[in-house]
Amino acid sequence: MTDRIKVLIVDDIPETRDHLSKLLGFESDVEVVGAAGGGAEALEMASKVRPDVVLMDINMPGMDGITATEKLAADVPTAAVIMMSVQGEADYLRRSMLAGAREFLVKPFSSDELTASIRQVWSREKEKQTRYAPVITSQEISNGSGEPASVVAVFSPKGGVGRTTVAVNLAVAAAQTSKRVALVDASFQFGDVGVLLNLNPKNKSIADLAGELQTGEAESLDTFMITHSSGVKVLLAPPSPEQAELIGPSAVKKVLQGLRGSFDLVVVDCPSTFNEATLAVLDEADLILTLLTLEITSVKNMRLFLEVCEQLGYGPEKIRLVLNRADSTLGIRVADVEHSIGRKVDHTIVSDGRSVVYALNRGVPFFLSNREAQVSQDIQRLAAAVTGPAPTAAIAKPGDKAAKGAAKNKSLFAWR
Ligand SMILES: Nc1ncnc2c1ncn2[C@@H]1O[C@H](COP(=O)(O)OP(=O)(O)OP(=O)(O)O)[C@@H](O)[C@H]1O
Numbered sequence: 001m002t003d004r005i006k007v008l009i010v011d012d013i014p015e016t017r018d019h020l021s022k023l024l025g026f027e028s029d030v031e032v033v034g035a036a037g038g039g040a041e042a043l044e045m046a047s048k049v050r051p052d053v054v055l056m057d058i059n060m061p062g063m064d065g066i067t068a069t070e071k072l073a074a075d076v077p078t079a080a081v082i083m084m085s086v087q088g089e090a091d092y093l094r095r096s097m098l099a100g101a102r103e104f105l106v107k108p109f110s111s112d113e114l115t116a117s118i119r120q121v122w123s124r125e126k127e128k129q130t131r132y133a134p135v136i137t138s139q140e141i142s143n144g145s146g147e148p149a150s151v152v153a154v155f156s157p158k159g160g161v162g163r164t165t166v167a168v169n170l171a172v173a174a175a176q177t178s179k180r181v182a183l184v185d186a187s188f189q190f191g192d193v194g195v196l197l198n199l200n201p202k203n204k205s206i207a208d209l210a211g212e213l214q215t216g217e218a219e220s221l222d223t224f225m226i227t228h229s230s231g232v233k234v235l236l237a238p239p240s241p242e243q244a245e246l247i248g249p250s251a252v253k254k255v256l257q258g259l260r261g262s263f264d265l266v267v268v269d270c271p272s273t274f275n276e277a278t279l280a281v282l283d284e285a286d287l288i289l290t291l292l293t294l295e296i297t298s299v300k301n302m303r304l305f306l307e308v309c310e311q312l313g314y315g316p317e318k319i320r321l322v323l324n325r326a327d328s329t330l331g332i333r334v335a336d337v338e339h340s341i342g343r344k345v346d347h348t349i350v351s352d353g354r355s356v357v358y359a360l361n362r363g364v365p366f367f368l369s370n371r372e373a374q375v376s377q378d379i380q381r382l383a384a385a386v387t388g389p390a391p392t393a394a395i396a397k398p399g400d401k402a403a404k405g406a407a408k409n410k411s412l413f414a415w416r
């Protein structure tokens with residue numbers, strides 16, 4: 001058998017370990033590679049046997065399952081943890097997910113539930129690994145520096161967290177400082193940028209460039225961009241979802257490389273789907289503003305995304321974490337989030353449903369219609385951090401005093 005799923009069982013009760021081993025012994029695609037009676041023993045065993053899946057009990061004397069899961073994420077990151085507990089309370093689930101568990105089983109569970117969970121967790125991990133492996137090579141090609149414009153991708157591994165809202169208002173805010181700003185809607189299937197900016201032209205979207213992009217460079221880029229009243233030049237997503245497949249990764253790269261030449265800043269609104277076209281945007285970007293909210297699913301996906309970024313060879317300076325709706329305190333605290341993902345949040349944006357949704361429905365960005373609101377001020381701060389406070393300091397050469405000053409301000413232009 002070539003591809004058996006290697007499982008490590010961790011439980012302090014010997015009968016449970018035996019019972020689980022026996023159950024799994026009937027499965028031809030599963031191999032029990034070890035059984036540990038506590039967290040510390042589990043870590044030691046896992047680094048030797050490199051399991052694909054770890055069945056981890058939560059309550060154990062000594063090092064408990066949650067602490068062991070946290071440590072395992074650092075020691076053996078390829079091992080996916082399925083947490084087991086007699087308590088199915090939300091707090092246990094929340095703490096397990098924050099620790100890095102991929103699945104949660106409440107005892108007693110049936111043998112079918114157990115094997116289905118193992119297979120599901122394992123196939124998700126496998127898919128993740130195979131999907132990202134080939135991209136590492138294309139990263140080497142697209143890592144060029146010294147280009148004139150900065151490409152900023154607004155991304156999140158979870159939908160509905162505010163990417164389009166932030167991308168649109170960020171572009172508008174940056175355009176107020178007389179920078180030449182382009183905004184690209186790379187949510188090719190269900191792009192919302194046109195709605196937020198009240199733009200609905202005929203035959204003016206990236207789909208109209210598709211033919212040209214297949215055969216050569218994006219020479220008519222300018223023709224298919226729309227100038228918004230804020231000064232931002234917008235390249236919209238195709239008007240219908242089926243046209244999304246016209247835009248592959250090489251087309252994406254050509255567009256972004258073309259825009260670098262004529263703009264100071266290119267803001268790209270990304271989808272949360274992690275396909276080849278999205279990866280092309282992320283590769284091409286100088287900076288990835290990665291959005292998250294104070295929700296368990298958002299935090300979990302963020303941790304997985306940061307792992308992927310590491311595999312893709314993106315340095316930590318390429319990624320900035322933006323916490324949207326940062327003041328909605330319905331459970332998780334910012335400190336919990338930072339602890340869970342092992343990184344500090346770089347920027348925060350307050351929650352302001354009134355301004356944001358009102359602006360959305362009118363098709364006027366809140367940054368233009370409600371500049372005094374806290375949410376607009378947060379966007380302004382984000383724009384300043386991304387574009388640099390002053391153009392002279394921002395484009396100073398590395399090593400000179402101005403560059404050092406700009407670096408302190410975390411200017412994107414300065415660290416390029
Ligand atoms: N800071 C905020 N305060 C209040 N509401 C917000 C905030 N940011 C975003 N929203 C609301 O959250 C919803 C989702 O926002 P948005 O469409 O920008 O997210 P998205 O990540 O682009 O979603 P999608 O996955 O659909 O592309 C919208 O209704 C928006 O108005």
Ligand SMILES: [Mg+2]
Binds near residue numbers: 164
């Ligand atoms: Mg969106």
